[in-house]
Amino acid sequence: MSVGETPRERSWTARVRTRAEGALPPEKLLPDEQPAYVASWIYVFGALTIAALLSIVVSGMILGLKGPSWWHVTGIGRFFNGIHLWSVEIFFFAMVVHLWGKFWMGAWRGGRSGTWVVGAITFLISIAAAFTGYLSQQNFDAQWISTQAKDGLNAVGIGAFFNVTNFGQMYTFHVILLPVAVIALTAWHVLLVRRHGVVSPYVRALEAQAPASAPASGDGQPAERA
């Protein structure tokens, strides 16, 4: 407890709010300007990944509302299954381009290793989410993939508690557990990006000689807003 704090300031709610505002003030959370070096199409792929995730969630919710068999027997169900499938393909394409872009930028530099770690875990959990989707299709693909995949999972003991031939378990993982994990990790990743800013370019010899043209801020954020 800090000396001089009022009872209101000592409340847990006030402390969480104060800490959140300190870490992510509005101009950091929703910035309306970026360092001049943020000028490449590669930066768009993070937003494209989030847009594809939104499309996956919305189409998945529509499919989930009608149950796992609906899309096999109706044209409109098949349409939304198509939206869901292609959104997943776009999602992974955008995420992989985003990931490679961040790798070649060395985007973990300047105290951003946590951003990379959360993003990488999100990528791996997304693979599991998509995999359980293929197992939940109730068609030949689901039969073949499950009977093939079981051997790998059984070989390392995972199959004992994650049974790919149990449709009910895979469906639960696909529509609830893994999507919640992906969405939560994505939100965490985005907040870390907003908090630490976009990584600055690698320093080259000639850059060290260039005159400073703006106040120092750290972490790619304007000094007065950092």
Place this chain on the structure above:
Amino acid sequence: MTSPRDAAPPWRGPYRPYDLIKELTICIVVVALLAVLLTILFSSPDDKPSTVASWARAQPVDFLTTATAELDGSSDTAGYGPPYNHAATGQVIGPLQLQKWLGVSHPIDTAVDYVLAPLATIPNDPVLRAQIARYVAASPAQQRAWTDVYTASLGRAAAHGTAVTVSPAGAGPVAPMMASLLALAQSSGLDGALLTSRQFYQTDYTKPLLFMADGSVLSDRAAAQHLLGEQWGMMNETGSYPGQVWLWLYTFWYQIKPFSTSDNADALVWALMMLLSLAFICIPFIPGVRSIPRWIPLHRLIWREHYRSQARSAAS
């Protein structure tokens, strides 16, 4: 310790306007339109699943051969080991027997679950019950002798539509038992029997899927669709669709030695992929790896405007 050349110094340069919400909105619209366009053009694959009934009708000899292997314990599932039974140790990674650690969590007794218990559900057939009782009461050696004779006769059997002409002299009760099982399967009764548990609602398809996987019904369809393990397996899907292309590295290891020829291929590939996944997550902390982007300066393409600007400033 991080090299100073890998540092990301605070930005001291100019800023430019940026509209985060506008960018995200445009991305959402673009993705939605692209997903709709791809759906209209290509839809999504949906090959009907196989059933035990469709298998028994289309490939009755294969069905009977598989069911006999389940009865005498020579099928893949019967000899699998954990998590289905104790018939084998399973795959190992050096001294680690991970497959055994959590025991038999999904028990399957292939003779009982796939043959004897389903046959027991057929009502009003005292002759069949007598044959089952004769088989169960026989010694393991006698049971094996009957199933061996029957399996050999299936090798000479001919299928006429859904019927099988077989000469099972010396197969004892196995021949009438298998004829009844085939009839049960072709009438869809075995599909239901393999799902039956103590609960009304069913969601676990482990038993029928493993039964069909022991036969050739699934693998024949998969081979026709280029989905076998040596054909980059489960990362593909039916039809001309991209499938799970993000599993390319996992599937890749199965195509090369020593994995492609190892009895422990699944365990070794999984161990390798877990190690690589951990390394992928930890790239920022791995000396050398974290400096690759500096050594191979593709970042100069990404930030080419910035570096040009810096060069102009230095020149002036």
